[in-house]
Amino acid sequence: MAKVLYSATMSLDGFIAGAGGDMSWLGAFLGPNPVAEELVPQIGSIVVGRRTFGGDDPNKDTDKEGAFEGAWHGPQFVLTHKPPAGEPPPGTVFVTDLATAITAAKDAAGDKYVNILGADVARQALAAGLVDEILVFIAPVLLGDGTRLFTSPGGTNISLDRMSQSEAPLATGIWYSVIH
Secondary structure: OOOOOEEEEEEEEEEEHHHHHHHHHHHHOOOOOOOHHHHHHHHEEEEHHHHHHHHOOOOOOOOOOOOOOOOOOOOOOEEEOOOOOOOOOOEEEEOHHHHHHHHHHHHHHOOEEEEOOOHOOOOOHHOOOOOOOEEEEEEOOOOOEEOOOOOOOOOOOEEEEEEEEEEOOOOOEEEEEEEE
C-alpha cells in the first residue's frame, strides 16, 4: 500500500519558495544527492497544489524542467478549487478535494510513494492525518521571506520520529515518520 510523503528543499530559515513564489534560489542547491536520486524511482504518483503546479520552476525550459529536476515522470493529481477548461497535460488529473486526490494518487502509486509537492496541500494533508513521512533537504541559505515549509494558524503539534539523516554536498536531508 502506498505511503504519503511530503518532500521539499527548504532554506535554513524555513522557506520552500522565496518571496512571490520565486524558486530561482533553489538552482544553486540542486546537484548530486544520493537520497533524492534514490527517492525518485520510489515515487508512484504526485499530489501537487495548483500554485506549485503552475509556479516557478528553477529549471524551466531546460532538460531538467519538472519534478525532481525532470527525473520523475508519472501520474500527477493537481488539487485545485478551479480546474482549468480544456484537456489537461498527459498524466495530469485536476481534483477538487484532498481526500479524492490522495485516494486516486494511492491507487495510481501501487506500493510506491505518493509524493506531495506544495506547502498548502501538505498542510491540509497533515491536518487530515494523511501524511506518513516527511523528507526535508535543508539548503544553506537564508531567504527571509516566502512560503514556509509548514504553517498552521494558531499553531499545532504534529509529532515526528527521525528515520534518517543524510549529508550531500549542497543540502542536508532529514527523513521523519509522522506519529499518528
